[in-house]
Amino acid sequence: MNARTEPAEAEPVTPARPPIVRELLLVAGLFLVYKFGRQLATGHTAEAYRNAHDVWHAERWLHLPGEGTVQSLLLHGDTLTRAANTYYATVHFPATLAFLVWLYLRRPAHYVWARRVLAAVTAAALALHLAFPLAPPRMLAATGLIDTARVYGPSVYGPPRTDHLSNQFAAMPSLHFGWALMVAIGLIVATRSRWRRLWLLHPLLTLLVIVGTANHYWLDAIVAGALLGVALTLIHAPRRTATTAGRGVALPAPAKAGDQVLAGAAR
Template identity: 40%
Template sequence: MADRSYAKHRLGPLLPTRLRPVTRPRPWVELAFTALLYWAYTLTRNAVPAHRFAAVRRAHEIWDAERELHVNIELAVNHTTDKVGWLIVGMNYYYATLHFIVTIAVLVWLYARHPARYRAVRTGLYTATLLALAGFAFFATAPPRFLAGQGFIDTVVVHHTWGSWASGDVASLSNQYAAMPSVHIIWSTWSGLTLAFLARRTWVRVLGVCYPVVTFTVILATANHFVADAAAGAATLAVAFLLQRLLTGREAYPTLRQPQGEAAR
């Protein structure tokens, strides 16, 4: 009876069987998806100049709202960490590099070691990224470091870290008004969940849990995101996995209802 009730309330699938295979996709298909995402990002980057004033205005509105709610911890974290030189420089490099390195590494590991889970878990990531890009296009938001007069320290510029936002080349390759939602939180939370649910070794699962927490600290310390941006990033990922479930009818990660044999290698 319980099984019937669960089946009755199960979400999805909305897609026909032929459009929701469980086998591992070919590498060229994944490369095509990646190229599509980069092209979509390029569209949002090219629209940056037109969004500048609205983006800064929204940032001020977010900061004011956070102060009203007493969740405005960004400035304190930013100033506290900036007092420790090696720590803040390390965080600058963390922000600039691990964002891509860890996500790509987890994707490759997932593809190689968990082919049966790959499509569902990857779809959650790609859907969340596309939703974030839509947010950048229609709700451009400046990072805290752009709020003149509020006391935020642009740690990358102040400490002359490699890849400084003040560099023309770096600024031309990145969307400077893409704070809401935080893709750093989307990608780090996705990576952390994937390792926490699918990794076999306990220490890897623990790292998976810690990774988004550390990333959250870093994005505040470097004045690149508000608390609201992080919350929006987590919500975006949750919506993406819900959409994935509606489309395929499959859960991305193992649940307690499934046998232990489903555990990842």
């Protein structure tokens, strides 16, 4: 009589990295589409200022704290103000790129998930930029705020009428905040350090910077967070399976209809 044997459990397999050339072309293509798409929203100056007044009054109606409270803290010293302007100008893209590169090299499944989420949020933001052009608070006299980048430097923007490289009327939503929040969430999900929640300091600092420099309203960040929340609900993070060594291996989450609709264009 043969002894009954239990079927051997399959060893978890670390997902293969997507081809790097394809990923470079994909990320570069998405970035160019976003940059060119933002230009479609230019030329709506009057509407952007009307929307800015509406957003400003809506924040007061909602009893949100005034953006001037944060800016007054920055204006205590020129060095602090310039540091905030430098953070706004230099951290946004490099931090997001470093996040994606690290995930690609160390957490391939999480990289695919994060790239899909960022693509979905960016696409939704572009649609909102087109539908709701918005002048930032530094351009709205009613706010009483100053353009800290113009006064103290460094500045990434030129005069709106001659700045053909960026759309300064695309304040809503704030991708500075949305991307920073995704970087923090992605690193918290993909790592196991007990200190990993400290990554939330990145979006918190970004929020204070974008508001204090008068580049965004509170509502810009709130809407960005809401868009990210929807994307994270529809595009699930990879599951983790424990190995015999006690280390986690990320496995792709089961595909769902919502994932395929939002992420299909990012494949």
